[in-house]
Amino acid sequence: FPVVPENEKEDMQFAKKYLENFYDFKEEKSSLFKSRDLKHMTDKIREMQSFFGLEVTGELNRKTLDMMKQPRCGIPDVRS
């Protein structure tokens, strides 16, 4: 469902955590690599969208967030 606007920042945090837990996303700690971080996160979003058969856009859109918020198993979907 559509995200209530003020939730957007929270949702970005939530998505990061989700991708770390289930898609082996590792956030760069130093701010030097912010742009690389963003690209890395976009790639991981694409990977998750592809796994769930969503439209692969790399964007953190509603459908992608909806899917992330569903109750699920704690085991990663992909592993390094």
Added chain:
Amino acid sequence: YSTFPYNPRWKKEDVTYRILNYTPDMLQEDVEEAIAKAFQLWSSVTPLRFTRLYNGQADIMISFAAGFHGDFYSFDGPGGTLAHAYPPGNGIGGDAHFDEDENWTKFTTYNGYNLFLVAAHELGHSLGLGHSNVFGALMYPIYMARDTRNYRLTQDDIDGIQALYGSPRESPALPTKAYPPQEPTEMTPTEVPTEMSPREEPTEMTPSKTPIRPNDCDPDLTFDAITTLRGETLFFKGSYVWRKSPYFSEIEHDTISSFWPSLAAGFDAAYEVDKKDRVLFFKDNQYWAVSGYSIESGFPKLIQNLGFPPSVGKIDAAVHDQNTKTTYFFVGNKYWSFNENTQSMERGYPRKIAADFQGIGHTVDAALQKNGLFYFFHGSNQYEVDIKNKKLIRVMKSNSWFNC
């Protein structure tokens, strides 16, 4: 399907398990039965045999815990992660952990997560399976409530587990995928009580025939209930949802259980109180409140809680007027007006629908407010009404919203 890196599996056919503790949400016997049946699913399609131990170290140790519980993967409170399990191996290998902050149940219709379904998934991991991206497979990562009486592994699940362990030795006495087996087969866990009668009386094994979704542009299409939700419009019929959103052009087809797994299908009515980001669903004499995906605690409630007399057993339709903050409930040829601010029925109701809603001389199946106008659905027609000016504007087919 998928397996873990390097395909860890048990290098034997006799695998042991032990239930270390219980959830207070369920009777112990229901926990034991759910777990035994979950093992049975996997033993019925492999040569594996599962034996329950009551002390000491078993291959698969099963426990309930909340938050941090001694491994690197703390649980996250209600919702989100429900459980996790480790691939075959020594020590923690094979163990399955269930989040005690969830509400565990043996049902699939009320609030909570069905322990049998989640245990069957987690034990798939304990045996070496990873996640599947096949929607509907048991090893699909997202929880989906479904009827457990005749639960069947999908072919994807069977292909995955048989890639690790092969198929059963002798042909099982039952169809390989039936669940629950009508009588113990060779593969049942040896500790399962001899009396194998399933908790719910076995019904006739007729495959459940779920009615197919009607075509969007079927001229005879009717709806049970309709509501807005955060700018979108949801149309309900049986277990199906048609979702119309300003954010994407096509109509999305979903099921009620994909949004609210613990709500039963077949709503009578639904409406949104947009200022509270809250949607209420009605079925028979009960109603639930949801905000997005989450069902508010303390539901279902009886509709008499809203002020209906005991003589009203169910409502036909409901719609909230965002301008006046009142909600109209339609029952037979009458309607009530409910004040959302005072949370009480307004005086002088019920009144006849025909007296106040121009052109609506019959019962109302569903109702909707969109762009200030009201839409009353009756069978395969809908009536567009301007209630401020008490004017019936036009009559259309109920599915005119689907760009037919």
